Amino acid sequence: MKKIYLVLIILFVVLIGIVGATILVVMSLSGENFDLFGGEKIAKVYLCNEIYFNYDQDSGLLFGNKKDARYYINLLDRLEKDDSVKGVLLIVNSPGGEVIASEKLARKVAELAKKKPVVVYVEGLDASGAYMVSAPANYIVAEKDSIVGSIGVRMDIIHYYGLMKKLGINVTTIKAGKYKDIGSPFRPMTKEEYEYLQKMINETYMDFIRWVAKYRHFSINYTLKIADGKIYTGEDAKKVGLVDEVGTEETALKKLEELANVSNPEIVEYGLNEDNGLLFKLTYYLGYGIGKGLGEVLYSAGIRDEKILLH
DSSP states (O other): OHHHHHHHHHHHHHHHHHHHHHHHHHHHHHTOOOOSSOOOEEEEEEEOSOBOOOOOTTOHHHHTTOOOHHHHHHHHHHHHHOTTEEEEEEEEEEOOEEHHHHHHHHHHHHHHHHHSOEEEEEEEEEETHHHHHHTTSSEEEEOTTOEEEOOSOBOOOOOOHHHHHHHTOOOOOOOSSTTTTTTOTTSOOOHHHHHHHHHHHHHHHHHHHHHHHHHHTOOHHHHHHHOSSOEEEHHHHHHHTSSSEEOOHHHHHHHHHHHHTOSSOEEEEEOOOSOOHHHHHHHOSTTOBOOSOTTSOEESSOOOTTOOEEO
8 A cells, every 4th residue: 555655656746847847848948937936026128139020920041039029018018917027127239120010119118117117228239219119218228338329210212223224124114193103213203202201201200209308308309419310339328318327237237126126136037039040140230120111110220112211
């Protein structure tokens, strides 16, 4: 009888071990850390991608294992509702991204910052749409030699009708709608079309300006003065007010613990990427960001064809 009890105990211990190992494997594969026992926590969230919405589930070759904006929005929503999380350290190293994705993520950061402290630590690059995401944080710390800013809008439209003429290639466009082929690479742009696109760019730019002014507590005139597409080192960004302090990750974490009124909290990390992917490596340059078509403005460094870019 005792042997049966012994066998049952051994089987129970083995079962518990298997369940525990399974949980650890699931957590490892998900790339997240979970605290099974509660306690005060600080969430460290890494925003180290361009900001975009990914609708292609098979884009691993080009995009790697990067997290899209929806991942971060859902993550911040969970952290907001988790009472054990006392504050969020957002580590930013991003060139920006799509305008709608940037705006939605920025609104989530603003919502979270009203419920619990959010401190941004600019590790290397906080440009364009990424700065839009950072602006609503309760406090921003930047490395001395990091790059901050690039607040502006830019559109690049490539024309190659001159080359086509040299090659003897002609294009006939049949359209319905006066502006249907606006930005066409096959013909020069008219003055009216140029003014129309410039108006669109100006409106998008002013939305960005108002956002920065609101959350950095600037006047519109002052924001226009410093947010003219210029980039700043972390030290210069502090001088103009785009960041609150020049320091290290330790500086940012200490400030967050102060704002959250916690000491020696558990640090839980989210958003780390194993592989940034080929496309990100090729496009990781300053102000990567804004352009996915006239209906989807991206915060970034260049637009092509009929795509608008914010820089």
